[in-house]
Amino acid sequence: DTAVSQTPKYLVTQMGNDKSIKCEQNLGHDTMYWYKQDSKKFLKIMFSYNNKELIINETVPNRFSPKSPDKAHLNLHINSLELGDSAVYFCASSQAGSDGYTFGSGTRLTVV
């Protein structure tokens, strides 16, 4: 059983489209994150949710909207996609009070 699973693994879409990435964790963790990895491999946090509440919202365009229906799921919706949004998006989870993060395998988003 995959601990943190993301779908889809690959996403190719045209500029201006709206798309969603889904994430689910079965570890019982209460905190989930979205990280963006750019073409130079740099990992930067975008959002963090704790028990369905947004706790970290870095400087991210408001075209990006996370949604957490329950503590095991964190989805990322992106409106009006731009070329610069092309990257690998990673979902991760952790337990509050514990430092270890578990990452998913990533979603490679390509905007053409």
Next chain:
Amino acid sequence: QQQVKQSPQSLIVQKGGISIINCAYENTAFDYFPWYQQFPGKGPALLIAIRPDVSEKKEGRFTISFNKSAKQFSLHIMDSQPGDSATYFCAASWGAQKLVFGQGTRLTINP
């Protein structure tokens, strides 16, 4: 203050050699320093981590050395193997808050 600076950007080591990757930080509030290993097409995976109350932690062939006064920490991979070829990230956090990552080091172990 939030940054973690990692070097080198890429590293080539012969099989059996020692791989050394360095990181430096500014924020003295950081209290957790992990290293992550990432293979192509996969997410980062926790390799080893240290807290500032110890100067060294060893797990198998992997060792973290931590210098609190210099605000630096490093990863040493002893007897490096081709299977260790991956991208390595140092990171830091405080109070179990968000992890801040270094820029990554692409390690290649030549057979």
